[in-house]
Amino acid sequence: MNAVKPDNIKWGELGFSYIKTDKRYIARWKDGKWDEGKLVSDNTITISEASTVFHYGQSSFEGLKAFKAKDGRVLLFRPDENAKRMNRSADRILMPQIPVDMFVNACKSVINANLDWVPPYGSGASLYLRPFLMGIGDNLGVRPAPEYIFSIFVSPVGPYFKGGLSPVNFIITDMDRAAPQGTGAAKVGGNYAGSLLPNKEAKKQGFADCIYLDPKTHTKIEEVGAANFFGITKDNKFITPISDSILPSITKYSLLYLAKEYLKMETEERDVLVDNIDEFAEAGACGTAAVISPIGGISYKDKLHTFYKNGKEVGPITRKLYDTLTGIQKGDMQGPEGWVFEV
Ligand SMILES: *Cc1c(COP(=O)(O)O)cnc(C)c1O
Numbered sequence: 033m034n035a036v037k038p039d040n041i042k043w044g045e046l047g048f049s050y051i052k053t054d055k056r057y058i059a060r061w062k063d064g065k066w067d068e069g070k071l072v073s074d075n076t077i078t079i080s081e082a083s084t085v086f087h088y089g090q091s092s093f094e095g096l097k098a099f100k101a102k103d104g105r106v107l108l109f110r111p112d113e114n115a116k117r118m119n120r121s122a123d124r125i126l127m128p129q130i131p132v133d134m135f136v137n138a139c140k141s142v143i144n145a146n147l148d149w150v151p152p153y154g155s156g157a158s159l160y161l162r163p164f165l166m167g168i169g170d171n172l173g174v175r176p177a178p179e180y181i182f183s184i185f186v187s188p189v190g191p192y193f194k195g196g197l198s199p200v201n202f203i204i205t206d207m208d209r210a211a212p213q214g215t216g217a218a219k220v221g222g223n224y225a226g227s228l229l230p231n232k233e234a235k236k237q238g239f240a241d242c243i244y245l246d247p248k249t250h251t252k253i254e255e256v257g258a259a260n261f262f263g264i265t266k267d268n269k270f271i272t273p274i275s276d277s278i279l280p281s282i283t284k285y286s287l288l289y290l291a292k293e294y295l296k297m298e299t300e301e302r303d304v305l306v307d308n309i310d311e312f313a314e315a316g317a318c319g320t321a322a323v324i325s326p327i328g329g330i331s332y333k334d335k336l337h338t339f340y341k342n343g344k345e346v347g348p349i350t351r352k353l354y355d356t357l358t359g360i361q362k363g364d365m366q367g368p369e370g371w372v373f374e375v
Pocket residue numbers: 095219255257258259260279280281282283284318319320321
């Protein structure tokens with residue numbers, strides 16, 4: 033039994049873990065169409081033992097956050113982008129499309145059904161939404177499932193890394209999370225089981241997580257654990273790697289836009305050679321869960337390459353990007369048109 037109630041949560045002390053909230057949304061796809069979807073209380077799902085999600089990893093997930101604004105409104109950050117990405121993931125592993133409106137409306141209805149769980153403004157916490165799509169039904173051979181479930185649950189979360197904006201160190205792994213023409217750009221379940229071991233080994237050596245290089249040549253930085261990489265060069269350019277096996281982070285593309293349009297920086301999506309890592313004055317990992325986690329240093333071939341103030345402090349550009357993005361998400365700052373959805 034999960035006894036946590038909104039009344040006894042210390043919002044400022046929340047970590048990133050599952051808390052059972054009141055309602056979740058669930059829709060089923062069969063014979064070529066979605067049913068109307070509904071909100072349910074039960075947080076368990078009963079499906080056929082022969083479901084493709086169990087055996088062949090036919091599943092995709094998303095992650096996005098809702099924030100309480102100062103005036104009490106609840107704001108959702110770019111849910112249409114998550115809907116579009118889920119549809120690209122679904123395309124890659126032959127699952128049905130979810131109309132963007134259906135996805136966004138499902139997000140809104142599940143938030144409205146759990147309003148007591150939206151952390152207060154200024155607590156640093158937010159309501160995390162976890163949409164997922166999976167193949168279900170009786171099936172044996174390797175083929176797309178006959179039926180699907182699309183569901184969204186929510187959980188209040190604090191910052192992903194407890195230290196907040198304090199830099200953490202990462203280590204380059206020689207394992208890969210994705211193949212060159214594989215599913216790296218899709219947010220599909222199958223990509224993540226393979227990341228558990230390199231993550232564990234990085235942690236065992238005292239690092240926050242590992243950094244993956246490109247799977248073809250192992251010379252270019254791709255991902256920081258389950259987050260994207262960006263660096264700020266010594267001449268103040270915002271750089272982020274480009275590759276077909278990187279998961280296109282909505283946070284990363286938001287930062288790229290803000291760097292260009294709000295901070296008036298030069299921006300570039302290009303190869304980031306690990307041998308040239310010292311070109312950066314600042315570096316960060318970005319994604320919905322962590323927003324930005326400043327990278328203090330990167331360990332590569334037994335040498336720790338550090339960034340701003342020897343990796344001891346967050347750099348000024350990284351902080352500015354963080355403040356701008358979170359300011360927009362909480363409604364303190366005017367964001368670009370269409371970024372913030374009112375629930
Ligand atoms: C989800 C994810 C990210 C971050 O994407 P956001 O849209 O910013 O949350 C980055 N890398 C991987 C591998 C991911 O799964």
